[in-house]
Amino acid sequence: MDARRPDGEQAMSGFEAATAVKRIGEGRYEVDLDGDFGFAEALNGGYLMAVLDRAAVDASPHEHPVSTAATFLRPAKPGRAELLVDARKTGRTAATSLVSLVQGDRPVVEALITTGTLTGAAEPVFAGPAPAADVPPLEECTSMLPAEGTEGFAGQVDMRFDRSTMGWLDGTPSGRPEIRAWFRLRDGYAPDAFSLALAVDALPPVALNLGSKGWAPTVELTWHMRAVPAPGWLAVHGTGRLLSDGWFDEEVEVWDSAGRLVAQSRQIARVGTGARK
Amino acid sequence: MDARRPDGEQAMSGFEAATAVKRIGEGRYEVDLDGDFGFAEALNGGYLMAVLDRAAVDASPHEHPVSTAATFLRPAKPGRAELLVDARKTGRTAATSLVSLVQGDRPVVEALITTGTLTGAAEPVFAGPAPAADVPPLEECTSMLPAEGTEGFAGQVDMRFDRSTMGWLDGTPSGRPEIRAWFRLRDGYAPDAFSLALAVDALPPVALNLGSKGWAPTVELTWHMRAVPAPGWLAVHGTGRLLSDGWFDEEVEVWDSAGRLVAQSRQIARVGTGARK
Numbered sequence: 001m002d003a004r005r006p007d008g009e010q011a012m013s014g015f016e017a018a019t020a021v022k023r024i025g026e027g028r029y030e031v032d033l034d035g036d037f038g039f040a041e042a043l044n045g046g047y048l049m050a051v052l053d054r055a056a057v058d059a060s061p062h063e064h065p066v067s068t069a070a071t072f073l074r075p076a077k078p079g080r081a082e083l084l085v086d087a088r089k090t091g092r093t094a095a096t097s098l099v100s101l102v103q104g105d106r107p108v109v110e111a112l113i114t115t116g117t118l119t120g121a122a123e124p125v126f127a128g129p130a131p132a133a134d135v136p137p138l139e140e141c142t143s144m145l146p147a148e149g150t151e152g153f154a155g156q157v158d159m160r161f162d163r164s165t166m167g168w169l170d171g172t173p174s175g176r177p178e179i180r181a182w183f184r185l186r187d188g189y190a191p192d193a194f195s196l197a198l199a200v201d202a203l204p205p206v207a208l209n210l211g212s213k214g215w216a217p218t219v220e221l222t223w224h225m226r227a228v229p230a231p232g233w234l235a236v237h238g239t240g241r242l243l244s245d246g247w248f249d250e251e252v253e254v255w256d257s258a259g260r261l262v263a264q265s266r267q268i269a270r271v272g273t274g275a276r277k
Numbered sequence: 278m279d280a281r282r283p284d285g286e287q288a289m290s291g292f293e294a295a296t297a298v299k300r301i302g303e304g305r306y307e308v309d310l311d312g313d314f315g316f317a318e319a320l321n322g323g324y325l326m327a328v329l330d331r332a333a334v335d336a337s338p339h340e341h342p343v344s345t346a347a348t349f350l351r352p353a354k355p356g357r358a359e360l361l362v363d364a365r366k367t368g369r370t371a372a373t374s375l376v377s378l379v380q381g382d383r384p385v386v387e388a389l390i391t392t393g394t395l396t397g398a399a400e401p402v403f404a405g406p407a408p409a410a411d412v413p414p415l416e417e418c419t420s421m422l423p424a425e426g427t428e429g430f431a432g433q434v435d436m437r438f439d440r441s442t443m444g445w446l447d448g449t450p451s452g453r454p455e456i457r458a459w460f461r462l463r464d465g466y467a468p469d470a471f472s473l474a475l476a477v478d479a480l481p482p483v484a485l486n487l488g489s490k491g492w493a494p495t496v497e498l499t500w501h502m503r504a505v506p507a508p509g510w511l512a513v514h515g516t517g518r519l520l521s522d523g524w525f526d527e528e529v530e531v532w533d534s535a536g537r538l539v540a541q542s543r544q545i546a547r548v549g550t551g552a553r554k
Contacts, residue, residue: 073366096348112348127520128518244401
């Protein structure tokens with residue numbers, strides 16, 4: 001990992017440092033989880049996946065986490081955690097490992113991660129249409145940076161939200177399970193596989209627009225990296241299909257500044273208190 | 278598992294027998310994989326997931342495989358295989374285990390499976406619209422049953438395809454990554470969690486309609502059970518977003534005869550030979 005910035009100054013960025021994994025043995029890594037990438041309830045799931053993906057890629061001959069299927073067992077806490085990477089198959093075009101994030105001797109996140117190498121060169125054989133609704137221009141979007149400044153998640157991640165999808169903030173949820181936003185890291189970290197892992201779980205739960213309230217713990221999230229992202233803002237489109245029986249799904253597509261689909265995800269989560277009112 | 282039919286006659290149906298798992302120890306099961314649920318290249322991935330889901334549910338206090346995230350490492354062959362179920366967390370509303378299908382001492386499929394209990398009673402808080410295109414009425418659809426009768430996958434699974442999505446069969450792929458079909462098991466097995474696992478991977482690869490040829494090995498498939506399906510035909514809607522760099526995604530929604538979304542999946546697969554022509 002090259003921690004030198006283009007200006008020649010050596011400095012590991014906030015996101016880079018927060019996701020850095022240190023190899024401490026065969027298939028074993030340690031990480032110091034950064035509380036700034038989380039909320040009161042738990043560290044962000046996308047941040048945790050970025051950490052797991054770094055360990056998987058480090059242990060693999062391939063460069064990109066093409067598929068990450070993560071199950072979230074318990075809230076992760078800031079501080080030291082260990083990663084166990086168990087290679088299940090290492091092939092010429094893809095390698096799969098089971099990666100476990102362990103804290104206090106208990107598994108916190110488990111993921112089946114398949115790495116491969118995306119060339120970034122070939123034109124797609126087929127590319128579906130862009131999402132029906134664009135994210136509006138940056139200057140028409142709203143930020144959620146707290147008045148007090150740069151503490152916590154919003155201090156690390158710069159998101160500019162489509163106002164029409166943020167009615168839940170002031171008690172007027174749209175009734176449509178959609179949230180759209182621009183995404184970048186405040187420290188200038190350029191989009192890559194690991195920031196995509198963060199981006200697919202960075203939106204507030206789309207169920208907030210259905211009257212759901214509070215934290216919506218992700219149970220399972222699978223995301224696929226589809227292309228190496230271009231520099232610049234990422235457009236993050238979140239939707240959902242069904243809120244029923246206490247469960248809801250959320251689909252996220254991430255499009256890069258070159259107009260390409262670079263990541264896609266689906267998660268299934270428990271609804272927050274208040275959704276059944 | 279009750280193998281008695283309502284008519285009192287004891288008979289385990291084709292699908293029930295083909296997916297039956299026998300507990301042989303703590304977290305250990307064996308299964309006799311049935312070659313009729315496969316093709317020359319390998320057994321069907323949905324069939325294998327049904328087997329893994331049966332083992333996960335048997336070992337869990339919960340009834341339904343709400344989330345199954347499966348990675349396919351090697352082709353499975355007909356005959357004996359062993360299942361290892363490693364409980365990772367057992368909670369009040371959900372339980373997660375890692376389930377491995379092992380054949381000849383090698384892992385063939387690995388899955389993180391979260392079980393829960395869907396009540397089937399509550400009205401959804403939100404249900405998205407049905408897919409844009411209906412599957413046409415049965416009598417307008419086409420079957421792929423081979424002339425010689427009921428051997429193999431098509432002899433077990435009765436699918437009636439929307440002709441407009443089957444142009445690839447006679448060399449005129451539509452150019453749209455879509456395949457739609459009605460689905461049921463020929464033996465009369467009623468829709469349930471395990472037949473949904475089969476249904477989400479029963480369609481021919483949607484990439485065939487993009488000029489892709491031949492077998493498209495699934496690398497990863499995650500499916501979510503969203504409701505207990507009603508009796509009758511299932512409508513299976515397959516689409517895709519991107520075929521690039523040798524990878525393509527396929528999304529499947531399964532709707533039951535009561536018009537409810539009962540399962541949703543996404544898989545990522547390698548394209549078959551010929552796609553890059």
